Amino acid sequence: MSKIATVVIIGTCDTKLQELLFLRERVEETAGGVQTLLIDVGRNRCAHNAIAIPQYELLSTFGRGKAKGKDAIADLTRGEFVTLMTDCASQAVKGLYQQGLIHGIVCAGGSSGTALSAAVMRDVLPVGFPKLIVSTMASGDTRPIVGETDIALMHSVVDIAGLNPILRDILSNAGAAIASAALSYAARRNKKRYGAAEESESMKKWRVGITMFGVTTPGVDAIRSHLESNYPVETYVFHAVGTGGSAMERLIREGQLDAVIDLTTTEICDHLFGGVLSAGEGRLDAAVETSLPNIVSLGALDMVNFGPRNTLPEKHEGRVIYEHNPTVTLLRTSPDECREIGAFIAQKLSKTKRPDMIEVWIPKGGVSMIAVPGGPFEDQQADKALFEAVKSGLSGSGIKIVEDDRDVNDGGFAKDVAEALVAKLGLQKI
Structure with missing residues (x-):
């Protein structure tokens, strides 16, 4: 045989x-x-x-x-x-x-x-x-x-x-x-x-990576639905738990993604402040290095992730804590930490050779479902520190910044983010 x-x-x-x-x-x-x-x-x-x-x-x-x-x-x-x-x-x-x-x-x-x-x-x-x-x-x-x-x-x-x-x-x-x-x-x-590779270019689907966390799921679901229902797009959703962000970075470098909506950049918090879901120092690098169309937002930057409540480092006692479930404890990021996060994002994105390929969308109404007004992680001072650090760090970079009063899970915000990527890809409705 x-x-x-x-x-x-x-x-x-x-x-x-x-x-x-x-x-x-x-x-x-x-x-x-x-x-x-x-x-x-x-x-x-x-x-x-x-x-x-x-x-x-x-x-x-x-x-x-x-x-x-x-x-x-x-x-x-x-x-x-x-x-x-x-x-x-x-x-x-x-x-x-x-x-x-x-x-x-x-x-x-x-x-x-x-x-x-x-x-x-x-x-x-x-x-x-x-x-x-x-x-x-x-x-x-x-x-x-x-x-x-x-x-x-x-x-x-x-x-x-x-x-x-x-x-x-x-x-x-x-x-x-x-x-x-x-x-x-x-x-x-x-x-x-010998077969499917010969399909015409008109049948091509654009491969779009999207980052998601539990507290940004409604926004990601709305983006997916809008893109896949209206355009020749297939989405790849990455759970932002460390390996998710790393996997997306890897697939970008392997040429298996055509564009990115980095809605949920929360792994940066864990990298900077000792959380358990870090994707490492290289987070955000691949899309910048390859000049992929890249819409970046600030999803879930209100939290650092730890394990069960009893594993939270003692130095954080007295701060705002939220038990997401029995195995995940969330620490609300402080204004000083948010400034550092914003500076990290700006420093990474500023390395691009194609600023026209990047947009940063700031959801001023809340960066997660628990950071909205009345939510357990509402903190206007911390949010302001984050937003100002991003804007200040990107000043003069040529990267477009969109400040939006809606929260990251708002359906209209999600649709507009999706359309921002569509514009960069030059897609026509199906």
């Missing part, structure tokens, strides 16, 4: 060869025609005819002189070796992907194998490419593994150290899952290449 999909298996063959070979057999027995490509990232050389890219080949081809032989890696610490092999494996997988030779990737391993393979998957392969890790580390805080990508995790329950009935079942499920995903991916790619 002609094989129509190829799955990369990454693993440490010096310690887990038996388990990796079992996984390989399960992938290849899947109906439909799937072959595997086993990459050995183990510390010690391992000889087996099932290994497509052995460890020494990775080092000699991609080691860049850092470690090209057995003696050269002997003195590396465990961490140094994992870093080196991550770089080598990333280069190998990147080349295979760019040539269109692979359609899925899977790893089975412990903490080091998981860290290595996850880095390869995150840094090399785009969102939408099938990625699966079977790991002892797949239960607990998995954010360091998954990051902002779509890596699927399967908990191995028992350690990947010797085949037993439980591990056989789990590896069999993993093999079937990644094989089926790879077949689906290969079929979709071929369809795009």
